[in-house]
Amino acid sequence: MAISDALKKLFPKSLWVYHVNVGACNGCDIEVINVLTPYYDAERFGIKLVSSPRHADVLLVCGPVTRQVLPSVKRVYEATPSPKLVFAIGSCACGGGIWHDSYNILGGADKALPVDYYIPGCPPRPEAILYGVAVALGLAPKKAAPVHTKQKFLEMLEKGEVPGPQLVAPPGDSE
């Protein structure tokens, strides 16, 4: 069974989402709110922002995880009833972003919680957030296939069996 089919079965009704800022700059947070306002109106898909994790099916996590926030965000996750999904929204939540090596940052949201879906962007557009949720739930088709990189190619590259990448001047830049 595909994951999206499983999700349809697990979350047959409206999705209630809870938004957690774990150290974000607010850029992703306002785009999450924006998704609920008239132009994007996520409520027409039954997606509703709730104000307690105890009511939520989905956690939308924004920002890089800071040391201070770690115990609290773990408690939020525990307070959310199962089955639950975690979306990492924005570049910081996906992998720590530009803050990844700073002293107060542990990294992306997956350093604190098990993350199910990643929606990158700095900040992701409201359309991207809607699309990400819709793809996860099987409401929209995936437009890009995952890219699988093979270690073997790198080995061949090192041995010189295949030509390496070459720098190409962008069009219009050449003499």
Next chain:
Amino acid sequence: MTSVELIGKLREKFGAAIQDVCELTPSKVRVEVAPASVVPVCEALYRDLGARFLITAGIDSRAVRGCFDVDHIFSLDPDKMFVIVRASVPPERATLDSITPRVPAAFWAERELYDVLGVKAEGHPDPRRLIMPDDWPEGLFPLRKDVKYGDWPAVGGENADASYPWKPAPEGTSTVVVGPFFPVLEEPAQLRLYVDGERVVDCDYRGFYSHRGIEKMGDSALTYNEIPFVAERICGICGFIHSSCYCETAEEAMGIRAPRRARYIRSLMLEVERIHSHLLWLGIAGHIIGFDTVLMQAWRVREPIMWLCEKITGNRKTYGMNLVGGVRRDIPKEVQPELLEVVDKIEKETVAIVNAVIGDTVLKARLSGVGMLPEEKAKELAVVGPTVRGSNLPLDARVDHPYAAYDEIPPKVITHPDCDNWARVVVRLEETIESIRWIREGLKQMPDGPIMASDIPEDIPPEQWGVFVVEAPRGEAIHYVVTGGDNRPARWRVRAPTYQNLQALPYLIEQETIADVPITLGSMDPCFSCTERTEIINVRSGESKVLDQQELLRLSREATERLRGR
């Protein structure tokens, strides 16, 4: 008063305690004083000369001059002057007398000084930890240069179980815990309200949940021209002010100036940002007190601004426009008619919302007389932005310390005499309209020409400095740059407006009801309604009651309903 007169006055009063004077420009002076005289000099500036405290920056200069430098930055608004009081303390005894008892606005700044640099403010009334996480090891100060970048203590060390030392609740009060998660906030933060019945007697605040260590990145990992992009990500709502402020500061330290057209583009984008930020805030404020229509309408009106930003800069937010020396993208002639069209449309709709809000008697009754901040108190706490202008003080960095293109087109400073939540709402609404006027004027007067300075020096000498303030939607942001080697600053200090405004919170909510706390907090535009849970512990009976966030929102909304029914 000119800088020469100021220095004359200080020398006359303090004599040999004034060790050295460094005048960057006639409006920016750094005075080096003997450490023992820091308190009297700062007090004289604050009490006698009417200077306003901005921020303290601590610099680890041990490698250069064998000491820690502590710079207290003041602003003399009527004279459009910055004064920095510098004291150098020896590393073996890193303490300095606290100025907080005499200059109350330095309350947080001196706590932070110890947290990040380990220079203790002797005699500070509340020397608890402010910035660093609870589990951070004692005695490790990240902004010291001998702390290697990337060499951080692991989570779960010796202090793994440490918790924040909250203020003990006053006798006879109950404790209401709010946070640390709020739905629409710059940072998660925890607030403890000590209440007697419905009335708030006192409160305590633990913030800095989203402290990301950006100043350390600035002086160890980034270069001059990478910082604008990181600075923009300090705040996702008003990020452009941070990158503009950093660039203006760095330009000053390097002795260059962005071309006129670039400065106009900066100002235009700053005003665009102000409009979107104020509309965003209006929606959230409406949501708190139960006017969800305001939320939906304000955000609907705001959306075309976001599309326009995308058209001009390539992104809805975090524009990536600024570089030291100018801007990266021009506002092309073709976009200008569209810009004006969008601005016209937004003006029409914003005026409709503003009239609806200002004409709403229920709203007015709900907000008037709540969260009072009298002029004197606002001055003492050095609050900034609409919070101070709502207390009838005409402080606006665009006029007081003009930057970008505001020296050529000064905006109208909007104030309100009521000193309450209502005043702060009205100030923001009128500022939105004023920003629209500025955009029209700015587009009309924008000169042609280059957008990037051509005289950027190849090598930037160390020990140069610059300081600038930029008026963000929430108040003034301050950046202070001291140049260093390795193509990066030796110190880059940032102070966001909410840093100063939040310190006024205990005063604002004292003696208010719990239902008024969210909107009072909201009127300063930092953050509000708690998300995680609210726990009420009755100290007298030892009873404990857990409320969720809806309960608090419900209390706030019921207060509005009661007025409606009246």
